[in-house]
Amino acid sequence: MAQDTAQQAPTAPSTPARTLLPLILPALVVGVVASLILVGVSAGAEELKDVLWGDLPDALGVGRYSVLWMLVVLTSTGVLVGLVVWKVPGHAGPDPATTGLSAPVLPPAVLPGLLLATALMLAGGPSLGPENPIIAVNVGLAFWLGRRFLPRAPGELWVALAEAATIGALFGTPVAAALVISEALVGRPVRGALWDNVFAPLAAGAAGAVTTDLVAHPSFDLHLPTLGRPGWGDLLAALVVSSAAALLTLCAVRAFPYVHGAFARLRHPMLALPAGGLVLGLLAAVGGHLTLFKGLDEIAELARDPEGWSAGQFATMAVVKLAALLVAASCGFRGGRIFPAVFVGTALGLFAHALVPDVQPALGVSCGVLGVLLAITRQGWVSLFTAAVLTASPAIVALLCVASLPAWLLVTGRPQMQLHDDGTPVT
Numbered sequence: 001m002a003q004d005t006a007q008q009a010p011t012a013p014s015t016p017a018r019t020l021l022p023l024i025l026p027a028l029v030v031g032v033v034a035s036l037i038l039v040g041v042s043a044g045a046e047e048l049k050d051v052l053w054g055d056l057p058d059a060l061g062v063g064r065y066s067v068l069w070m071l072v073v074l075t076s077t078g079v080l081v082g083l084v085v086w087k088v089p090g091h092a093g094p095d096p097a098t099t100g101l102s103a104p105v106l107p108p109a110v111l112p113g114l115l116l117a118t119a120l121m122l123a124g125g126p127s128l129g130p131e132n133p134i135i136a137v138n139v140g141l142a143f144w145l146g147r148r149f150l151p152r153a154p155g156e157l158w159v160a161l162a163e164a165a166t167i168g169a170l171f172g173t174p175v176a177a178a179l180v181i182s183e184a185l186v187g188r189p190v191r192g193a194l195w196d197n198v199f200a201p202l203a204a205g206a207a208g209a210v211t212t213d214l215v216a217h218p219s220f221d222l223h224l225p226t227l228g229r230p231g232w233g234d235l236l237a238a239l240v241v242s243s244a245a246a247l248l249t250l251c252a253v254r255a256f257p258y259v260h261g262a263f264a265r266l267r268h269p270m271l272a273l274p275a276g277g278l279v280l281g282l283l284a285a286v287g288g289h290l291t292l293f294k295g296l297d298e299i300a301e302l303a304r305d306p307e308g309w310s311a312g313q314f315a316t317m318a319v320v321k322l323a324a325l326l327v328a329a330s331c332g333f334r335g336g337r338i339f340p341a342v343f344v345g346t347a348l349g350l351f352a353h354a355l356v357p358d359v360q361p362a363l364g365v366s367c368g369v370l371g372v373l374l375a376i377t378r379q380g381w382v383s384l385f386t387a388a389v390l391t392a393s394p395a396i397v398a399l400l401c402v403a404s405l406p407a408w409l410l411v412t413g414r415p416q417m418q419l420h421d422d423g424t425p426v427t
Contacts, residue, residue, distance in 0.1 A: 023200040026150065027161050031207025034138040034165035038208075039216050041115060042130060045122035049293075052123055065289035070125070071281035077124025078277025081117050081333060085269040088113035093136060096128075096334050097260050097419045100377075100426075101167070101180060103136035105143045105159065117334040125292040126280055127324035127343075128335025131170055135336075138162040161204040168205030169212040171389070172220070177205025179381035220296075220389045222303035222346075224362040227393040234399060237352070237359045238367045242403035245348045245371025246410045248318075249341075252326045253375055253417045257425050260330040264423070269332055276331025280324055287320030294335070295321070295343030306350050306361040314351035318344050329417065337417055341376050342386060345369030362391040363399065370400055371407045378416040380404060 052073055057064045085092045090110030093099075106114070118133040139162040146158035164177035171177075181201045212218060227234070266272040284291055290298045302309070302317075309317075325340045348371075349364030366387040373383035384404060388397055415425030 020199050023157075024203055026146070026153070026157075027165075027200045027203035028207045030138075030142050030146075030158070030161040031165040031168065031204040031209075032211050034134075034142070034162055034204070035169035035208040035211035035215070037115075037138060037141075038130065038134050038166060038169045039212060041119055041134065042122070042216070045119045045130075048119065048123035053125075065292075067281075067285040070284045070289070070292070071278065074125050074277040074281035074284065075274055076277070077120060077126065078274035078280075078331075078333075079270070080120050080124070082269040082271075082273035084113055084117045084120065085273065085332060088116065090114070091269075092117040092334055093133070095419075095421075096132060096332065097256070097329055098421055099132050099136065100418050101131065101135060101336075101338075101379075101382075102163065103132070103139045103159075105155070106136055106140040108140060108144050111137050111140050114334060121328075121333045121335050122294065124277075125284070126277070126328040126333045126335065127291065127293070127295065127321060127340040128328045128333055128337065129294040129296075129339030131166070131336035131338055133334045133336070134170075135163055135166045138166045157200065160201045164201035165204040165208035167208075169208035171386075172209050172212055172218045173389075174202055174205035174209050176382065176385050177208070178202050179385055180379070182381065220386075221392055222300060222362075222365065222390050224303055224306070224365060224391050224393075225360065226391070227360055227362045227395050230363075230395050230399055233358055234360070234363055235402065237356070237363055238399040238403040239406055241349060241352050241359065241364055241367040242371040242374075242400075242407040243410060244352075245345055245368045246375045246407040247371075248348070249322065249344070249372045249375035250411065250414060252322050253415055253425075256326060256330065256415075256417050257419060257423055259326055260419060261423060263331040272331050273333065276327055276333065279327050279331075283320050283324045283327070287317050287324070291317055291321045291324055291343075294339040296339055299343050299346040302346060302350060303361070303365070306353060309350070309354070311351050311354035314347050314354055318347035318351060321347065337376055338373065338382070338386070341372045342369050342390075345372035345387075346390075348372070362393050363396060366391055366393075366396050366400055367403050370404060374404065374407050375411045376417045378411060380408065 057069050062069050090113050092113040114133050139159050142158040142162035168174045168177040181198050263272040322344045345368035346365050349368030352359045352364040353361045370387035415427050418426040
C-alpha cells in the first residue's frame, strides 16, 4: 500500500537546463555586487569606529570606554542618524521595526540615506547588525538595475537573488542563503522542483559568500573547546539552556511593541533617536563596552576566555545586551537583530557554563544562541545554522536538533521581534 501511494503521489516537473543556465550570470553578478556593498559599508564603518572610539577620545584625553564618552558618542550617533532620517530623501527607508530578512523593494533615491544611516549606526555603537538594511539596499539596487537591463525577467527573481546573495555574504557560506530561501518558499505556490527554485539564489549566495571570503576573510568559529562524545548530561544541558534562552528572549519580544510605541510617541526622529542613544549609553554604563556594537568581535573576545568572567557578569551582559537590542530596534536606528542576538545567546551559554561547570562552553553557547534566535526570528533553519557554525563540534548538531524541539514549542504561535506598519507584532 505504501509503495502504491508513493507511486501515485504527484511529482513536480523539473525545469529544463536551458531555462536555468541563463540565470547563472545575473546571479553571479548580483552576488559579487551585494558582497562588495556589504564589505564596503562594513569597512567604512570600521574606519569611522576607530576614529570615534580610538583617535578622538585619545586626542581629548578621555577614556575610550568611559561612561561619559559612551554617553556622548551614543547620544551623538542618535542625533546624526536622526538628521539622516529627518532630512535625507527617502528618510532612510521604512521603520526598521517593521522590516526583517525579507526586504521590501525601495526606490533608488532611498538607498543612499539608508546606507549612511547604517554606517553611522555600526560605527556609533548601537546594538544592531547590518543585515536588514544591507539586504534592503541590495534588493532595491538589484531590482532597479535588473528591470532596466533585463526587463523580461520577473521582478521577484531580482529580489530572491539579492536576498540570497546578501545572506551568503553575511554568513560567508551559501548554505545559509539556501536555507532561508527554502524556508521562505513554504506556503507559497511553487512551480517545479524545490532545487530548481533555489538554483539561481544558491548561485547568487555562493558568489556573495566567495567574494566576502576572498576580500574580508570572515569567520564565525569561536574556537571554543570541541565537544567530545555527548552524554546524558549534555542532552539535559542542551534542553535547559535553549529553553531558558528562548523564555528570556520572549520577555523582550513581548515588550517590543510597547517600547516601540513609547519612542513613537515622541513623533520626531530628532527626539526619538537621540533619546534612544542616551538610553543605550546608560545601558552600556551598566553592561560595559562589550555590550556595544553588533557583537561579533565582542563574542570572540568572550570566547577567548570563557573563565574570565563570573556567572553574574555574563548574566548582566546578556540582559543588558538584550535590553540594548530592544531599545535600538525600537527607537529608529537602522539595523538588524540577528547579530546582537548571537551575543545575547553566547553570554547566556557562558553564564550556564560559569554557573554549572559541567555545561561545556561550546554546548552552552550553541544552545543559547539557538534559543535566542528562535524567539526573535521564528526561523528554525537560520537559528540552527547560526548556532552550529559557532563551534567546530559536529557532535553538537544532533543535540541542537533535539534542543530546538522544546524551544520551538515555547516560541511557536507567539509574536516575533518585528511589527506590522500599525505597530502590532508579527506572529
